[in-house]
Amino acid sequence: MTTAVHQAWQRARRRRIAIDVATGLPIALALAAPGWRLQGVEAAVPVLLSTLLASAGIAIWRARRLDRQWLVRRLDLHPAAQDSADLLFAAPDSLNPLQQRQRARVDAALRAHTPDLRPDWPRRRLLLAWGSAAAVIALALVWPSPTGTPPPSPTTAATTSATPVVPPQLQSTQLQITAPAYTAQTGRVQSALDAQVPVGSRLQWSLRFSAPPTTVELQFHDGQRVALTREGGQWTAAWTADRSALYRVHTEPAMDDPRLYRIDALPDQPPTVRVIHPDQTLVAGAPGQREWPLRFEAADDYAVAANAELRVTVTEGSGENIRFREHRFALAGTGPAHRRRFARTLDPVALGAAPGSDVIAQLQVRDNRRPTAQTAHSASLILRMPSEAEAQRAELEGMVKTTLPAYFRSQRQIIIDAEALIRQRPQWSADEFVKRADSIGVDQRILRLRYGQFLGEESEGAPKPLPTSDAPTGDHSADPTPADDAHDHGPEPAASPVFGSETDLLAEYGHTHDHAEAATLLDPQTRATLKAALDQMWSSEGELRQGRPEQALPYAHKALAFIKEVQQAERIYLARVGPDLPPIDETRRLSGDRDGLASRTLPVAAAEVPDPSIVAVWQQLADPGNAPDLDALTQWLQHNQSRLSDPLSLAAAIEEWRVAPQCEPCRQRLRAQLWRVLLRPPPQVSRRAAPDDAGQVYLDALEDMP
Numbered sequence: 012m013t014t015a016v017h018q019a020w021q022r023a024r025r026r027r028i029a030i031d032v033a034t035g036l037p038i039a040l041a042l043a044a045p046g047w048r049l050q051g052v053e054a055a056v057p058v059l060l061s062t063l064l065a066s067a068g069i070a071i072w073r074a075r076r077l078d079r080q081w082l083v084r085r086l087d088l089h090p091a092a093q094d095s096a097d098l099l100f101a102a103p104d105s106l107n108p109l110q111q112r113q114r115a116r117v118d119a120a121l122r123a124h125t126p127d128l129r130p131d132w133p134r135r136r137l138l139l140a141w142g143s144a145a146a147v148i149a150l151a152l153v154w155p156s157p158t159g160t161p162p163p164s165p166t167t168a169a170t171t172s173a174t175p176v177v178p179p180q181l182q183s184t185q186l187q188i189t190a191p192a193y194t195a196q197t198g199r200v201q202s203a204l205d206a207q208v209p210v211g212s213r214l215q216w217s218l219r220f221s222a223p224p225t226t227v228e229l230q231f232h233d234g235q236r237v238a239l240t241r242e243g244g245q246w247t248a249a250w251t252a253d254r255s256a257l258y259r260v261h262t263e264p265a266m267d268d269p270r271l272y273r274i275d276a277l278p279d280q281p282p283t284v285r286v287i288h289p290d291q292t293l294v295a296g297a298p299g300q301r302e303w304p305l306r307f308e309a310a311d312d313y314a315v316a317a318n319a320e321l322r323v324t325v326t327e328g329s330g331e332n333i334r335f336r337e338h339r340f341a342l343a344g345t346g347p348a349h350r351r352r353f354a355r356t357l358d359p360v361a362l363g364a365a366p367g368s369d370v371i372a373q374l375q376v377r378d379n380r381r382p383t384a385q386t387a388h389s390a391s392l393i394l395r396m397p398s399e400a401e402a403q404r405a406e407l408e409g410m411v412k413t414t415l416p417a418y419f420r421s422q423r424q425i426i427i428d429a430e431a432l433i434r435q436r437p438q439w440s441a442d443e444f445v446k447r448a449d450s451i452g453v454d455q456r457i458l459r460l461r462y463g464q465f466l467g468e469e470s471e472g473a474p475k476p477l478p479t480s481d482a483p484t485g486d487h488s489a490d491p492t493p494a495d496d497a498h499d500h501g502p503e504p505a506a507s508p509v510f511g512s513e514t515d516l517l518a519e520y521g522h523t524h525d526h527a528e529a530a531t532l533l534d535p536q537t538r539a540t541l542k543a544a545l546d547q548m549w550s551s552e553g554e555l556r557q558g559r560p561e562q563a564l565p566y567a568h569k570a571l572a573f574i575k576e577v578q579q580a581e582r583i584y585l586a587r588v589g590p591d592l593p594p595i596d597e598t599r600r601l602s603g604d605r606d607g608l609a610s611r612t613l614p615v616a617a618a619e620v621p622d623p624s625i626v627a628v629w630q631q632l633a634d635p636g637n638a639p640d641l642d643a644l645t646q647w648l649q650h651n652q653s654r655l656s657d658p659l660s661l662a663a664a665i666e667e668w669r670v671a672p673q674c675e676p677c678r679q680r681l682r683a684q685l686w687r688v689l690l691r692p693p694p695q696v697s698r699r700a701a702p703d704d705a706g707q708v709y710l711d712a713l714e715d716m717p
Contacts, residue, residue: 016099016121020082023128024074030130031073033137035066037144045147076264082128084226089126101234105646178264179224185217193379194279194313195348204260204272208252209313210279218246224262232257232662233649252276257663271666273659282311282378284389287352296359296396298366303357303394309376309387314348316377316384321355324371325362329398333423338362342374351376359394367398422574425455425551426567429560445558452555455567459548466538466545537577544573622647625688632682641669660684 039062079100086099099114099121106114184204190196191211208214218227218239227239227246233256239246255276259269286292287306296303309315323338344351359370374389428451436444547570554563628644631637645665652658664681671677702710 016082016086016125019125019128020077023085023130024077026129027074027077028070030133030137031070032066034133034140035063035069037140039063039066041144041147080261085128086121086126089121089124102646105649177222178267179220179222179262180266181218181260182221183219187215187217189213189215191381193381195379196313205274207275207277210253210276212252212276213249214252214274215249216247218260219244220246220262224264226263228261229258230261232659232666255659257659257666259666268670271663273663275659279378279380279385280312281385282309282315282376282387284309284374284376284387286389286392289392292390293393293395296370296394298397299360300394300396301358301360303359303370303372305355305357305372305374305392307353307374307389308350309344309353309374310350311378312349314379315344315351316379317344317351318342319344319351319353319374319376321353322373322375323357323362325359325364326369326371327363327365329367336363357394359396364394364396366396368396370394370396421454421458422548422567422571425451425458426564426571428454429555429564429567433560433564448555448558448560451560452552452563455548455552455555455563459545459552462541462548463545466542540573540576544570544577547573622688625685629682629685629689632678632685635675635678638672641665655688661688 039059042059042062083100099118101110101114103111103114184202185200186202186204186206187198187200188206188208189198189212190209194209196209204216206214216229216239220227223244227241229237229239229248229250231237235256237248237250239248252274253276256274258272258274260266260272261269285308287308288304294303305321307319309319319342321340321342323340325336325338327334327336340355342353342355344353346352353374353376357370357372359368362370364370370393372392372394375386376389377384377386429448432444432447432451439447547566551563551566551570554560554566624643624647628639631639645662648655648658648661648665655661661681661684664677664684668674668677668681
């Protein structure tokens with residue numbers, strides 16, 4: 012605010028005081044004249060002084076009504092202010108560059124042409140006041156001298172003229188709510204000014220007052236103002252609820268203790284999709300299967316679109332050389348709008364699924380939000396068709412085995428999913444992006460554990476492979492103990508073999524030698540290459556689980572290259588004899604080179620320190636004599652709304668205590684809201700309470716025991 016504007020503001024206040032004093036002085040003289048005439052100077056002086064003091068108090072009170080809000084309204088009436096006078100009183104760091112430029116332009120214009128803010132002299136009111144006072148004084152002068160007890164002074168009219176204006180009060184309220192058309196909600200009208208509405212709703216206020224005010228406006232907690240227009244005895248205004256807000260009804264003259272109201276704008280939630288059938292996401296198909304029924308259910312808080320899209324992907328090939336063919340089907344939903352069901356029966360053969368192929372289905376639905384609809388996807392459902400090798404497998408020990416089973420086909424898919432997730436980063440929030448990257452990391456972990464089984468590694472609780480038609484039906488433990496491989500294992504408990512089961516054939520006609528220390532399934536070079544692939548998968552998994560798919564892609568590509576190299580070993584043979592391991596040299600234990608070994612102790616992470624400014628305000632509110640800076644607290648709230656679960660409750664507590672600084676319950680409510688903002692201290696170990704006399708005797712007896 013410039014010096015010229017401040018001086019014009021002070022001149023306006025002085026003019027208001029002068030007008031009120033000029034109006035109250037004749038009233039004081041008119042009240043004192045009858046007392047002077049009837050009871051002398053001793054009766055007239057107290058009446059005159061008390062009336063002048065009352066007039067001065069009213070004048071000061073009316074001058075203080077010319078506050079900053081009044082100044083902004085008066086400056087906005089001047090063309091030089093360009094309806095932007097409120098920018099002169101805002102903190103510079105809270106304005107964007109456009110607002111700062113507008114503020115500088117308005118400041119320069121007001122410096123060049125400072126408006127005259129002084130109110131005009133009310134000539135008719137002053138003339139009436141001084142004329143009435145002159146008549147009363149003249150009547151007192153011609154009144155005969157008292158001979159007894161003087162009659163009471165006729166001061167009713169003068170006292171009435173000095174009574175301040177009665178502030179207006181809300182007589183009736185009406186709030187009309189019109190929800191967006193896509194919600195299919197009918198409009199409603201309520202008398203309460205608090206409401207919970209969908210985002211984008213149209214709100215219209217209709218207010219009536221006991222006494223007609225001069226101006227009425229809605230003042231929101233973020234500084235926005237909406238002026239109400241008068242239509243007869245009713246004041247109306249409209250506003251679009253694009254965000255949650257707090258507001259007051261401000262009038263001129265001001266109401267006594269205006270209440271704070273709250274509008275909660277509820278965002279539209281995206282739809283959800285649930286798979287009804289099948290009950291598992293991975294289904295093993297049958298040879299020549301022609302029908303695969305699918306059923307989904309989509310729900311939304313308002314309405315689900317009547318049509319959905321079913322995406323079907325069919326894979327061809329094996330190992331890492333897989334080709335994809337995609338089909339799209341439009342599905343029509345049934346049932347109510349907020350909960351629709353979609354069904355489709357697929358023919359895998361008609362879609363081109365061959366033995367060993369996967370048929371992957373996923374449903375995409377959307378809601379009716381405008382202007383941009385929200386979409387949701389169901390879980391991917393996989394129908395795995397059995398390969399010819401699986402259908403005809405009846406291998407014996409020593410026969411040729413393929414290097415990679417059918418389920419080693421997802422390393423390339425992990426790379427594709429990671430690249431797609433990187434491209435879709437702007438569509439997801441930070442938490443959702445990390446969650447999706449973590450799910451890809453879980454797939455990488457499962458693939459790593461499956462490859463690790465060929466090196467004799469532990470499964471770490473990895474899920475078992477899918478059951479096939481040749482899987483054993485009994486409880487067969489595949490964990491032999493390689494204590495001594497002299498081929499003299501003694502009799503085993505008889506178990507009913509399953510025809511075609513590979514483990515039963517090996518247990519009946521041979522011995523299993525695939526252990527961690529002496530795995531003979533792969534040759535040393537292939538094992539080293541596969542071990543390098545596992546190392547790259549481990550690094551890729553670590554980056555994906557931390558939400559960094561960009562850093563995981565190099566490791567994933569290297570793992571894919573190693574897997575392709577392993578594929579070059581087209582055939583391997585199981586060894587028929589046990590390994591001849593060298594004896595362990597006990598003299599070399601703990602004698603290796605320890606240079607460069609670092610400590611495995613995890614670094615101590617520093618605890619998050621709470622905001623010291625909020626802690627200081629919370630401590631100041633504990634003492635009623637302290638008055639914290641509410642403006643600084645409001646600015647902190649504007650910059651930290653995202654980290655608070657309910658920022659409007661804290662803003663409401665700040666506004667309540669700002670209006671009533673002496674309100675002790677308001678102070679306690681504000682302190683309680685700030686406590687929710689503070690970080691909770693970590694739990695500490697409590698000290699044991701001191702023992703009583705009996706307990707001390709017991710402890711002493713324990714110490715004296717031998």
